[in-house]
Amino acid sequence: MAQRNEFGQFLPGESGNPSGKPKTKKVTDALRRLMELSPKQREKYEPLDGYEEAALMLIKSAFGGDGKFGQRTHALALIYDRIEGKADISDSEADAMKGQRTIVMDMPSPQPPAVVPTEEKQKPN
Numbered sequence: 001m002a003q004r005n006e007f008g009q010f011l012p013g014e015s016g017n018p019s020g021k022p023k024t025k026k027v028t029d030a031l032r033r034l035m036e037l038s039p040k041q042r043e044k045y046e047p048l049d050g051y052e053e054a055a056l057m058l059i060k061s062a063f064g065g066d067g068k069f070g071q072r073t074h075a076l077a078l079i080y081d082r083i084e085g086k087a088d089i090s091d092s093e094a095d096a097m098k099g100q101r102t103i104v105m106d107m108p109s110p111q112p113p114a115v116v117p118t119e120e121k122q123k124p125n
Helices: 026-035 039-044 050-063 069-084 091-097
Strands: none
Touching: 026 050, 026 069, 039 050, 050 069
16 A cells, blocks of 8 residues: 555655556557458447447448548558557668658748730721
8 A cells, every 4th residue: 555644645656556557558459359350240340339439430441442542551551550560660761761851841832923914006097
């Protein structure tokens, strides 16, 4: 049991939660469970909570046949990163990135030149 002072405060070095915040990853756990199901089972599956609902939507986006390749690829990358963890960059990639930086500048777009109407030439009378 954690020691407290006369005001009920924890003494230095003591904690009311010695094991810390639980390291649960509810969406990741739901993704793992739902990825184990066959595609037909996932079609019929009713999510039990919001975490499963979010995971199921992500899976449907990744494997859906909507023709949006970039969206599917992004969803697949999110699933992979959640389940397997983000891949570390290789030593050669890290070496190639040394000394490089990205600079983002906010500049106005170029305006087309103003069109000045030419005066009509006067016709001789």
